[in-house]
Each structure stands twice: as structure tokens, then as C-alpha cells.
Amino acid sequence: MLRDRLRGELVEPTDPGFPQAKQLQNTEYDTVRPHAVAYCESEQDVVACLRHAQDQGLGVHIRGNGHSMNGWSTGEGLVIDLSRMNHALADGPIVRLGGGIQSLDALDALKPQRRQIVTGTFPTVSAGGFLTGGGLGWQTRRFGVGSDRIAAARVVLADGRSVRCSATEEPDLYWALRGGGGGSFGIVTEFEVHPIDAPMMTGFETLWAYEDAVDVLTAWQEWCVAGPDELGTSLVVLPGMFGPQGRPVVRVWGVHLGPTEQLVAELDVLAERAGAKPISRTVQPRGTYADVMHEALCGSQTVAQCHRTGSGPEARGHRHPYTRQSYRLTGRAATRAESSALLDAWDASLEQEKRERYLLCIALGGAANRVPRTATAYAHRDARFLIGYQMACRNVSEDPGAEARLTAWADRAGAALAPLACGSYINFPSSRVSEDWETDFFGENHARLLQVKRAYDPENFFRHAQSIGSRTLTTKAAS
DSSP states (O other): OHHHHOSSEEEOTTSTTHHHHTOOSBGGGGGOOOSEEEEOOSHHHHHHHHHHHHHHTOOEEEESSSOOTTOTTOSSSEEEEOTTOOOEEEETTEEEEETTOBHHHHHHHHTTTTOBOOOOSSTTOBHHHHHHTOOOSTTHHHHOOGGGGEEEEEEEOTTSOEEEEESSSSHHHHHHHTTSOSSSSOEEEEEEEOOBOOSEEEEEEEEEEGGGHHHHHHHHHHHHHHSOTTEEEEEEEEOGGGSGGGOOEEEEEEEEOSOHHHHHHHHHHHHHHHTSOOSEEEEOOOEEHHHHHHHHHHTTOOHHHHSBTTSSTTOOBOOBOEEEEEEEEESSOOOHHHHHHHHHHHOGGGGGGTOEEEEEEEEOOGGGGGSOTTSSSOOOTTOOEEEEEEEEETTGGGOTTHHHHHHHHHHHHHHHHGGGEEEOOTTSOOSSOOTTHHHHHHGGGHHHHHHHHHHHOTTOOSOOTTSTTTTTOOOTTTO
16 A cells, blocks of 8 residues: 555545645635645655556646645645655755755755755745746846756656756756746656855835825836846735725835845835835845845744644644636836736726735846746746736635636736736746647747657656646547
8 A cells, every 4th residue: 555655644535634635725726635645755755656646547746835826736636745855955065955845944944054045935835846937036136047046856757767867967857847847747856956145135115005006016117127136026016905004005025135225225216216105115124044035925923833824733824715817927117008007907996895806026037037048948038027916705605706707807917918928937827828828838948848748758647737748748548
């Protein structure tokens, strides 16, 4: 039995821990009932799971911490969970990361080792999905996308072999894992990444009245394009339920890797460009990389508290409700008219109905765009911003019109983004993926990715709705 072959833990539907074990970040997928969930603690555990699944004719679903927005890390087959493969160790010039380690745990573990790595902007995202999809965040402009920092990786293939890939070992697989997305070629059990040199930085936040939103959104994009690589920043338009005095608000926040006085001067430039005074502006004391990122991602919560609720005795981190979203990458700053159209799609009139939704923008460019488009599988070297919309419903079972309403809103948001779009990011897919999604996600690199897929997984054993080869390879399992 598989249970007897694992150093880790197998949780089956009849086990009391199964309702918790099958959860993803998004509550929408609580209705999915996997065959079982295997918490792997070693490479040997992963191999045992693959052999069991193949012997039993089961599909597999690879899960780091379950942040796949479209539910790609679950299904009716065997969920192979890597969350217990969560080491972060400095090893000479590189850092070794377990495939399932979460951002907040990596930051915490590496702090006493005086190492820093690229992470995303949500604390419980795991290394596996983040890095293989590209890896965007506040360090992108200064240090490139996360996948650019991968020196090597250990991968368990569909035939049960475990290989190390690097620039000199399995170079095609190494190329594909840096931006080709998770769940297509194998299961990455460990990454070797180049650390970044960012021992100190400063966090900041500004809040702006929604009445100034068009000017702030336009100015923020221009500010990011003109600003230094040391500036990592996001902008979000929030509804009144999350704003001061119950009013919608524009939040600009992030980190700065340079001197604090340079950040203060940059924030003055933003206000001047916007032609408006923010409601508030906070510049945190300059601190260590790990501390500033923890404050930005977790606030006053401890590491144990910041984990997703239910995952530990102290865990308080929230889960995401039923959500529909539209996200695109854009290659330039929007004009004022285009910013106005983006805000029209957010739709301030929905405040009367207290609809939970937001418009999120993350600044890109900088070092990430100084790498050739075909150097790695991540092709979006002309992207300046990741921009998207999300709308949520917390009581969808009691609201029969919710799914249609949220889908229609997300479609309108997608139409507003289309004139600016230069591609899409595999780690932030829209709920309604375009018919031409292969080109949208991977550009001219899709053809080579398909070649790598055929070489390493010709039977298409590793697959999900938008994995490489998911609609071009025929498989014995699917026939």
C-alpha cells in the first residue's frame, strides 16, 4: 500500500483530516474530492506516489501550497503535496529551497543565515509554482524574475527517474522550468537559486482618495517607468468595505532597496505627478530584508500566525472566497483616458451593492527586461506591469446569481485590459483563459516548450487545463 511506502503521510477520504488536507487557498475548490492527498517528505516519497498513480491508473495533481487561482493543483486523482519539503539552506554561493517552502518560511529561515532571495507578494505562496511560472514581485525590477535566479533544480520525471538540471545538465529541461509553468514536465523537489544582495530596505504605503484615482493610476504608472530599479511597488483600488470611513481608496505600497531619503524624494515625485495630496503617507524605518518583507506580507502577525488558517494551531491567514478574475501583462504606462477606462471597469457604482472587488497593478520592467525573450521560457521581457481585477463572493451558495454576475464583470474587466495587453502571466491566469492561451502565456517560446514536453513526458502524464501540451498531445491515459 502507498501509505506503507511513504515517510510522509497519506490522507484518504475516510480519514478525519481529509477535509483540511484537500483544501486549496481558494474556498471554491473545497467541493473537489481527490482520490487522496500524499504529504511527501522526500524525493523517494514523490517517486512512490508516481508509481502508485501509474499502477492504479490515477491522474496526479502537484501542489505546493495550493495557490493555483484556477484550481490546477487539485482534482479527482492523487494530490502530491510538497509542503513538507520546506528547507531553505545557504550552501556556499547558492541557496537550496525545498519545492514546497512558502515565502514567509524561506525569509524566516534565511534571515539568520544572512541570505536573501526573490519572493512574491503573498506570504504563503510556495517556491515551486512561483519559480517555475516566472516569479514576479517587488524585487523584479532590481534583480529580475525569480526564475532568472535558478541555478539548478532536482526533478522527478514521469518515468520515475530523478535528475538534476542546470545549464550543463539536462539543459533543455532547465530552460523550460524557468518560466514554463508548474505541472508540465515533472515534480521539482529542490531548487538551487542565486541569492540576491539586499540586506536592508525600506517599506512604504500611501493612501489616496478614490476621487483622485484616475490621476493617481496614470501618475503611478509613469512614475514606475521613470523610476529607479530599486523601487518595488504595487497599486490597488479597494472598495469602501476596506477603505477609511467606508470609502473606496487607492493604495500604493511596496519596498525600496536604496537609501530612505531617495524613497522620500521619489514619493514626492509621485504626488507631484498625480497633482493630488495623499490621505496618508507612511515610510517605515529602514530594516533588514526579512523583517521589512515580513511586515509588508504579514503585518503584525508572527510567522506561525501568518500561515493559512487551519494549517497550524496558531495559523490565522485568510483563505480566498469564490472569485473570478482577469489579468494581463501590459507593455507601457496607460494614458489618462486608458486609466479612466480601467477604473470604469472596476465600476464605482457597485459600491451601492457593497461588491467585494479590486484592481491590482504590480510594477515590472528593470532587470527583468534586460534578458532576451528566448533565454528562458519566460518570454515577457517587454512587460512593464501586471494588471488585473478580482471580484469575490463570500456566500456563493446563498446567491444563485453570483457566478454569472462575477463572470460577466470579469469579462468586462478583461475587455478593458485588452487594448494594453502584451501577454499573460501563467501564475495569474484569468478565469476565462483565451483561446490562444499558449501564445498569450509563452509567446514564441511555446514551440520549444512543446519539444521539451515531448522529450521528457511524451505520454503527457503531468497535465492540467493549461499545461504544456494539454491540447496537442494525445495520451494513453486520456484515450
